Amino acid sequence: MSYTSSSAERADVYTRITAEIVAAIEAGAGEWRMPWHHDGTAITRPQNVSSGNRYRGVNVLALWIAAQAHGYADGLWGTYRQWLAIGAQVRKGERGTTVVLWKQAKAAANDDADDGNDDVRRRVFARAFTVFNVAQVDGYEPQVIEQLPEIDRLTHVGEFIDALKIPIVTGNYNAHYRIDTDTIFMPDYAAFTSAAAQAGTLIHEAAHATGAKHRLDRNFQERFKHDWLPIEEATAELTASFILADLGVAHHPRPDHAAYVASWLRLLKDDPRAIFTAASKAQQAADWMHAQQPRTGEMAA
Structure with missing residues (x-):
């Protein structure tokens, strides 16, 4: 897991994820197949193993691309520590996928001044995490969910x-x-x-x-x-x-x-x-x- 704070590091996150998306678009252009096309199976529901929450926004796209590239059949993901916390182990040599979490924080208009000024501005911080698919870990058996006809x-x-x-x-x-x-x-x-x-x-x-x-x-x-x-x-x-x-x-x-x-x-x-x-x-x-x-x-x- 990594924490991204500087503008240069945030720009690198943009560049890395966008480069993967560009590569996926180029790979599927001949058949008009884009990285967001899917077959409606469980892989299309990227979900965090710890919180049970579904990933959102560009993270969905990044995880779809990784799943399609590596043939993952399940949409369950987690960080190294999240898998470890439930008794599973990411296999040695496995390469993770980057996802981004954006957080807003209030900062004083002048951080160096303590003059009672209540004016605040919002700063957006990007936190980049490395996650691994359930297919990359040992010691965890995913729950089988039956799909409606x-x-x-x-x-x-x-x-x-x-x-x-x-x-x-x-x-x-x-x-x-x-x-x-x-x-x-x-x-x-x-x-x-x-x-x-x-x-x-x-x-x-x-x-x-x-x-x-x-x-x-x-x-x-x-x-x-x-x-x-x-x-x-x-x-x-x-x-x-x-x-x-x-x-x-x-x-x-x-x-x-x-x-x-x-x-x-x-x-x-x-x-x-x-x-x-x-x-x-x-x-x-x-x-x-x-x-x-x-x-x-x-x-x-």
């Missing part, structure tokens, strides 16, 4: 989307969200190869809708200028992946996103923080969707 999971997806109360029109359309009418337009069901593909597309468009001013008021144009659309698309894709993983449904590649691959790669190489921003906004969108549900599901901190 696919038909039940897909039914739940429909109920989940209905609870968002975003208007949806189906017909002879390409899938898109219109912000001026706050409406999602979808092709007929026959246009999709599977129910999971339809669900993924619909949640992707719903993710765009979360950015509307009366919802999360998401606006990338000020920071990313002409690159705002690729980063918005990446955010919608990540949101769909997070939600589909929560619901146990596969997230398949979409060939129509091939046009964004080059833009994503260029943007990530130019700005190592871009994917952190997209993942953070995607997590906010996923949280908003969960908050609209009639019953609060299990959500991670």
